[in-house]
Amino acid sequence: MQIIRPYGDRRDDGLVQLAFTLPVSAGPRAKEAAVQIVKSMGFRSVHVASMEAAGRGFSTFVAYGRGDFALDFDKVDAPVVQAPKHGFDELNAIVKRDLGRRIVVVGACIGSDAHTTGIDAIFNMKGYAGDYGLERYPSFRAVNLGAQVEPPALVAKAAELEADAVLVSQIVTQRDIHKENARALVQAVEAAGLRGRLLLVFGGPRIDHRLALELGFDAGFGAGTKPSEVANYLYYRVMEKAGKTPQQAD
């Protein structure tokens, strides 16, 4: 058992920093309202460090509170994407040796999303943060369809190329549009009868593995994901699907 609490300045002090806006003009009542709001979250020893007028009818606050919450860290479980970590050359060599063919992936920003930064970081030759993109891997056939692709079109392309995996990226998350788009993709995959055959991978700054699983995907990758992590994951799962044993990394 390992009981933990937020750590401010001393172990177990339970201190948390909060920043928020209230739609009222700054003043003594606004400040008291901020205190009450933080208290209503379960904090005590609430201290509103700053209140600033942010235009007429709005004020912003920085506040601190002490929380009584605690939990047993041993009981915390977070789903993570399980994959070995092979280097670029090594991965290309083992895909060729173990699978005997290229891994085919199709990617796109689906729905109305026009922000291709994420999908480009994973696909483009140049890659991201010094890590080569999937297009650079000789052992992958990586097709990036770009922005604003409708899910059925993406699935049709995946079927045409006999893809192993579909990668989708969503940056815009206002009013959960990303979840709506993700569900539309899962439906399109089901409609095409490819459920279970096609690996579904979801990525974006507000995406994590747990959310991806909830939405019916096989894996989710969040901010800062490097292309090599995705490449290794795909190798691992494609091998599994082919009934072969993936080679573990050192």
Added chain:
Amino acid sequence: MSQLFVDASKAALARELAGRIADDVQATIDRHTTVAIERTVLRLFGIEGAGSGGAPLVNLIVDRLQAAGVLKRGAAWWLGRALRAGEGDLLSVLDRLLHPGNAAALSPSEDAELRDEMRREARAAVDELRAQVRRRNRLKSSLKAGAFEGSPLRYVIVATGNIHDDIDQARAAAEQGADIIAVIRSTAQSLLDYVPLGLTTEGFGGTFATQENFRAMREALDETSVRLGRYVHLTNYSSGLCMPEIAYMAAAERLDMLLNDAMYGILFRDINMRRTFCDQHFSRRICALADIVINTGEDNYITTADADEAAHTVIASQLVNEAFALRAGMKVERIGFGHSFEIDPAREDTLLRELAMAMMVRELHPRSPIKYMPPTKHKDGDIFFAHVYDAMSHLVAVTTGQHIQLLGMMTEALHTPFLQDRHAAIKAAGYVHKAARHLGSEISFRPDGIVAGRQREVFDKALALLEETARDGMVAAIGRARFGDVARTETGGKGLSGVVERAPDYFNPFLELLEAEG
């Protein structure tokens, strides 16, 4: 002082090359029109509203003309023809005229009469737009602009999706010190081949650009400007498949600025090249008429490509954008060249390299209102680091005399800005701008130092790129992904079907009027 270490002769050669590149494309522009240009002509004549199915009337008309293969004569001619055909609903009259066998042709004297009549109407419409421009300029000149003389104008975005929330947030931002409000468009609007109608409340990642939304926001900002005694500018996006229509709406509703780039749509929205080149020209003709400052989009090049390696593409593209704008009658005083503070913060001496770039852009275009964008690409959710990172861009902006500064948001890459994010950004920018107000005029850089060397290196590469582009043409250069790391083909992309070769008797009285003005 902002310093330029580039030889004047090299700068002159680069401009000459950019002019040749633009002339080559201009020949194509002058032979074509587009569905968006013709819809804009109809809007200029006052055609507005929707047909029975909800589609904009201008789309219904232009689509009919295109389907009948007669758009090449110009929508202005057909509007004049329909008006001469007598009373009745415009669409029904057109349907009758376009029906096979119903000769729409006129005798030469009738044709000349039609054109004269439409030219008179066009002059009246242009006068009306000019009255709107004067109204805006009167208000602007009666108020102060910016925090202090020489301070970058503080540009923030609102992006709630709902015009009413946008107005609340825009007012709050203005009260905190914002000088320019940009209403981000709903994602995907750039790919709509029509402009939605009405006040809208349902956008994603932004709010639809509609004429009614423009009007409501400008009216709110007028009221706020008068109350604050400081003019608050409004900007939107003249980009995508409706570039010239948005330019018209902005002119009619007294917007101050527009994002408008000769190549952005091609590279970053995969809109067809010919379509974009034609549309940017007419949209800029309208911006020139309406005294609208355009903001070019070179900052985007260094979010897709590496900012340090691709710096020269920014310089080269700005010169090409300038050449296109001059050919559309724009004054350099209205061209807001875009660039950004975007070099990977993990590297050393990025402050010097960013200073070199910011000074070079500033000094290559001494009479233009330079638009400086904040770091975005390397922000990853660490809002505390992002706030410091943005402060560095404020320092470079004020030191190098950038005219328009888009303030970075600490929550970039997370969500559309919270009200408190904007507050923090405006407060920090206010502090840095004031603290470093005269820093730029106190320091000078060594001619043999890092800054000077960086400018020369980047400019030489820009010159080489312009030489290659002038030799092989813009189409080939874009085909080789020379700009923004994105390759496009002349017949690829969206919207090519909306490009029409002009007939010898093509008629566009607005183009005639605006071209006559230079």
